[in-house]
Amino acid sequence: MLHIINKSPLTNGSFENCLRVAEAGEIILIEDAVYAATKGGALEAKVREVMGRYKIHVLMPDLEARGLADRLMDGVTAVDYGGFVDLVAGNKNCQSWL
Amino acid sequence: MPHIEVNGKSYETDEEGYLLNLAEWNMDVAEYIAKTENLNMTDNHWEVINFLREYYEEYQIAPAVRVLTKAIGKKFGPEKGTSQYLYELFPYGPGKQACKVAGLPKPTGCI
Amino acid sequence: MSDIKKFMFVNRKAPHGTIYALESLEVVLITAAFDQDVSLVFLDDGVYQLKKGQQTKGIETKNFSTTYRALEGYDIEKLYVEKESMDARGLTEDDLLVDVTVLTSKEMGALMSDQDVVLSF
Numbered sequence: 001m002l003h004i005i006n007k008s009p010l011t012n013g014s015f016e017n018c019l020r021v022a023e024a025g026e027i028i029l030i031e032d033a034v035y036a037a038t039k040g041g042a043l044e045a046k047v048r049e050v051m052g053r054y055k056i057h058v059l060m061p062d063l064e065a066r067g068l069a070d071r072l073m074d075g076v077t078a079v080d081y082g083g084f085v086d087l088v089a090g091n092k093n094c095q096s097w098l
Numbered sequence: 099m100p101h102i103e104v105n106g107k108s109y110e111t112d113e114e115g116y117l118l119n120l121a122e123w124n125m126d127v128a129e130y131i132a133k134t135e136n137l138n139m140t141d142n143h144w145e146v147i148n149f150l151r152e153y154y155e156e157y158q159i160a161p162a163v164r165v166l167t168k169a170i171g172k173k174f175g176p177e178k179g180t181s182q183y184l185y186e187l188f189p190y191g192p193g194k195q196a197c198k199v200a201g202l203p204k205p206t207g208c209i
Numbered sequence: 210m211s212d213i214k215k216f217m218f219v220n221r222k223a224p225h226g227t228i229y230a231l232e233s234l235e236v237v238l239i240t241a242a243f244d245q246d247v248s249l250v251f252l253d254d255g256v257y258q259l260k261k262g263q264q265t266k267g268i269e270t271k272n273f274s275t276t277y278r279a280l281e282g283y284d285i286e287k288l289y290v291e292k293e294s295m296d297a298r299g300l301t302e303d304d305l306l307v308d309v310t311v312l313t314s315k316e317m318g319a320l321m322s323d324q325d326v327v328l329s330f
Contacts, residue, residue, distance in 0.1 A: 008223050008254045010297060032226030035257065040299020061267025065225050067260040067274070071299075080267075157279035158272060162242060165282045 002087055002094035003054075006031040009043050014097040019050055022095075028079070028087055030059040037063070038071040051075050059084055104130045116198055120154070123201030131199045135190065143187050143199075145174060150200040160205040163193045214325040216240065217248045220255035222330060224274065225265065230258045231273050233330035238276075241283040248287040248324070249280070250317065251309070255330075256294045259305040277307050291317050 003022050009015035015036055018027070029037050036043055037058040047056070060078040063069050072078060079087065088094055101108045102115070104127050110118040115134065117123055128147060132139045149170060153161055161169065163181065171179015178184075184192035193205040218237055222229035240247060251259060263274040280288070288309040295301065295311070302311060312320065321327065 006226065008226070011221070011223075011254050032223045032254070035223065035254070035298070038299065042297040042299075044299070062225070065263055065265040065268045065270070065272075066223070066257060067262035067264070069264070070262070156275060158276050159238065159279060161279070161282065162238070164242065165279075169282060 001025040002091035003027045004094055004096040005029050005033040005036070006096070006098070008032040009036040010041070015043075018095075018097045022054070024053045026055045026057065026087060026091060028057040028059065028084060029076075030062055030084070034058050034063045034066060034068070037073050037076045038068050039073050040071065044073065047073060048075070057083070057087060102127075102130060102134075114198075114204075116203060117201040120201045120203075123151075127201065128199050131201075135195055135198065137188070137195070137199065139199075140187075142178075143196075145178075146170065146184065146187060146192065146196050147200045149173065150196055150202060154200075154202050160193065160197045160200075160202045162205055163191070166192060213244070213246055215246045215248070215323065216326045216328065217250055217321060217324040218328050218330065219250045219252060219321070220258060220330050221253045222258075223254040224258045224260075224263070225268065225270060229330045230255070231271075233328075234273060234276055236328065237280070237285065238283060241285055246287075247285050248289060248320070249285065250321070251288070251290045251294070252317070253291075253294050254298075256290050256298060256300060256305075259290070259307060259309070260300065261304055261306050274306060280307070289317065289320065 003018050003025065005015050005018055005027065007014045015033060036047060057077045057079050058072065060080055063072060099110050100113055101110050109122055109127060112118060129139060137143065150160065167179055167181050167184060188195040197204060218233055220230060220233050224230040237249065259277060263272055265272040288307060289312050290309045291314055292311050293314050302309065
C-alpha cells in the first residue's frame with residue numbers, strides 16, 4: 001500500500017498519524033511534507049527509525065522548489081512526477097493523509 | 099482573450115493591455131505598446147524599460163514608483179532619480195505605463 | 210509623525226504548499242507605502258520561506274523567494290527569525306536569503322507584545 005503525505009511534519013500531525021496507523025509499505029512525501037525527508041532537523045532520527053518498515057519516497061520537484069534538493073536524507077528515494085504515477089499504479093491502493 | 103498583433107505575430111494581453119507572458123516580450127512589442135500609449139521612445143525611455151526588466155528578473159516583482167525612483171537615481175544619477183523626471187518620460191505614471199511597455203505586470207499596490 | 214504604528218507580520222507557513230507566504234509578502238509590499246514601523250517575523254515553518262536555493266520550475270509556480278531580497282529597497286529592514294524554529298529544521302543564518310536578526314522564543318514573545326498591530330499569516 002502507498003501512503004501519500006502532503007503536510008509539513010513539524011506543524012501538522014498527518015505524518016505522525018500516518019506512522020501510527022500504517023502497516024509496512026511505501027510512503028511518498030509531496031508538497032510541504034518533503035521537509036520530513038531533509039537532513040539536520042528534529043525529525044531526522046524519527047524518520048531513520050521508520051525506514052525499516054517503510055520504503056520512503058520524495059517528490060523531487062517539490063524538494064527543489066523549497067531549496068532543499070541538496071539536503072535529502074540517505075535512504076529516501078527521489079522520484080519525479082512519472083515516478084509518482086508509477087508508485088500509485090504499482091500499489092494495490094493508496095491513502096492520502098490530507 | 100484580448101491580444102495585440104506585431105509583425106504578424108499575436109501576443110496575448112490582459113484587458114488593460116499588459117502582456118500576459120513576459121517571456122514573449124521583445125523591442126518591437128515594446129515599440130508597439132509605446133505607440134498605443136502615445137509615447138515616443140528615446141534612449142531615456144529605454145534606460146527605464148531595461149532597468150525595470152532587470153529589476154523584475156532579479157526580484158520577480160515590478161517595483162513601486164517610490165522604489166523605482168530611488169533605484170534609478172542610484173544607478174543613473176540623482177538628476178534622473180526624481181518622480182518629475184520619470185513622469186515626464188511616462189506621463190500616465192512610470193509604474194503603470196513603463197511596466198506595460200516593458201511587458202511586466204502592473205506593480206503590486208499600484209492603484 | 211506621532212501616528213506611526215508598530216506593525217508586525219507573523220509568518221508561520223512553509224512557502225509553496227499554501228498561499229499564505231505569498232499573500233503575506235504582497236500585503237507587506239503594499240503596506241510599505243504607508244511609512245509605518247514594520248517588522249517581519251518568521252516562526253515555525255515560516256523560516257522555510259527564507260531558505261536559499263528555491264527552484265520552482267518543476268512545480269510551475271512563481272519563485273517569489275527572490276522577492277524577499279527586494280524588501281530592503283522598500284525600507285523594510287526589520288526581519289526576525291526564531292532560533293528554536295531554525296534549530297528544529299536544521300537551518301542556520303547561512304541558509305537564508307536575507308540578513309535577519311535571530312531571536313529566542315522569549316525575545317520573540319516580548320517583541321510581539323510590544324506591537325500595535327499584528328497581522329497573522
